Amino acid sequence: MASFLQNSSSVSAGRAAIDDLLSPYFLHHSDNPAISLVSQPLTGDNYASWSRATIIAMTVKNKLGFLDGSIAKPADTDLNLSSWIRNNNVVIAWILNSVSKDISASILFADSAYEIWNDLREQFQQSNGPRIFQLRRELINLRQDQQSVAVYFTKLKSLWVELSNFRPSCTCGQCTFGGVKNLAAFSHHEYVLTFLLGLNESFTQIRGQLLLLNPLPPINKVFWLVSQEECQRTLSSQSDANTSLSNNLAFAVKGRSSGHDFGFPTRGAQRERPFCTKCQINGHTIDTCHKIHGYPLVISPNLSQSLSTWQLILQQSTPLSIMWSTMTVQQHLKMAFFPIIEPSTIQTTNEDVCYALIKFCSHWFLHNDR
Template sequence: MATGSSATLFSPSMSSSAIDDASSPYFLHHSDSPGLILVSQPLTGENYTSWSRAMLIALSVKNKVCFVDGSVPRPEGTSPNLNFWIRNNNIVISWILNSISKEISASVIYSDSAHEIWIDLKDRFLQRNGPRIFQLRRELMNLTQGQMSVSSYFTKLKSIWEELNNYKPVCTCNHCTCGGIKSISNHYHMEYVMSFLMGLNESFSQIRGQLLLMDPIHPINKVFALISQEERQRNITTVHGNSGGEETMAFVVKNNMSKVNPVQISNRN
């Protein structure tokens, strides 16, 4: 998340008008109280990756990321901005303390800056890539629908997959012209869909087979929508004593396939 832009807006020689500029990191909205809770789930230690991500998003909205990443350091003692910095720093410290467990809060409450607290929490709770990737891969491998609804199963798989995605290397040169990045992205998407379909209960085997025949394969959200539609259809037919639900949904999927590539579907049939 880019934070340097806010830091470049100000220098130690700036006047008190900085607090009146909404684009300034020193600006405080009337709703920016010390009791504000920025994230719904407090930091407990195990959830550092998701917690820090949520906090950075919330802090970026408040234009206060610069106080945790250190890009706006404490001004010198003679700077007119010192009091502004102290006020904002303490506000951000309060928000952090409101967003972590009481046990963790007790260990950082005497820190002097939000940046110091942020680095402390990162050093303590951010797991190294190797062990965390291994843990997530194992969770993904062992994840099956079981007694969960399709929606609950997909939500759990998505949370694991999205965190794994954060560890995936990305190209930042912006000069790739061979199309390799697109191929890698398509392969990654296919693995996502395959992981979802593999964990489904065997009762979805017929519609799963139909989805796997599609070329190109549907986006993950479309696949989820079709499986959810099948689940709802079964619930309806169960209530009304109709046993033709799966055949009906299979027809819907097959009809969808014909819209994607009628010639290929005809050849396969």
């Protein structure tokens, strides 16, 4: 009877551990083995950032003890053994989902999450030298260039924080001589100097003012001050652009009111007609005067003689059978020659002759326009 009561109490304790929300053995319905807890899978060279993200995720899930070994495997007679195996397998599945396929093949047959965690740490954390070298080289070559201050600072901070994880630090909490504090102050001093060093030369003035401060402000304060300077310059440049646009518009309005538009005559200004000093008439200049340079074919100053020549050409031309439905060459000829030439003659006139007639009309009216 006593043994039965003891077994019942043990079962009740094990059930209480599974149902307790604060127990590491508790599994929420969303804690399925198919999810991935980190955004970037482990590829080998990103172990520092991956391990940090994995630790944060496991802490939120209350399963960090399965990684660091603080929750050891219970004895075979322990009622929590089945719960431990189930939680251990869920953590293993989460790790497999957060590493690359090549790496997952090497850890697939491990028995515990603690064993996998140690294996990955020994495999990838030992090769810190190349990664540290790469981070330091990126920090040295990092410059603002065309980036904004916010984008430049974000890149610098990500590199600096990752590099800081490789630096040794004291975690005992028993140092009383101020060595840890001085080391942290020196690291912060380098952080600020690295940020100021990568800024563009346009920030020389505010950089000099910050370097005169002793001690240097916190890095976030320095970033805020530089960002305010950048915002002030942006507002000033916009104000200068608006002022320049206003001046240009005022100049344009002034030019229009004076009768000119940036050196060109306005729309209402009349164009001066050409004048021939030989004929003393408008419409052409002395450089194109036919009285000096000669008349073209079938064009003469005598209208009756020219019209007689055109009547002969019209009689010898090949008729056309095309009917003109729009304002075409024949209609222009009817309007120009209707008082002189019979419209039926123009209706059947060859098209080439029609164009020649138009040319004749334009030349004749040009020389007789007074």
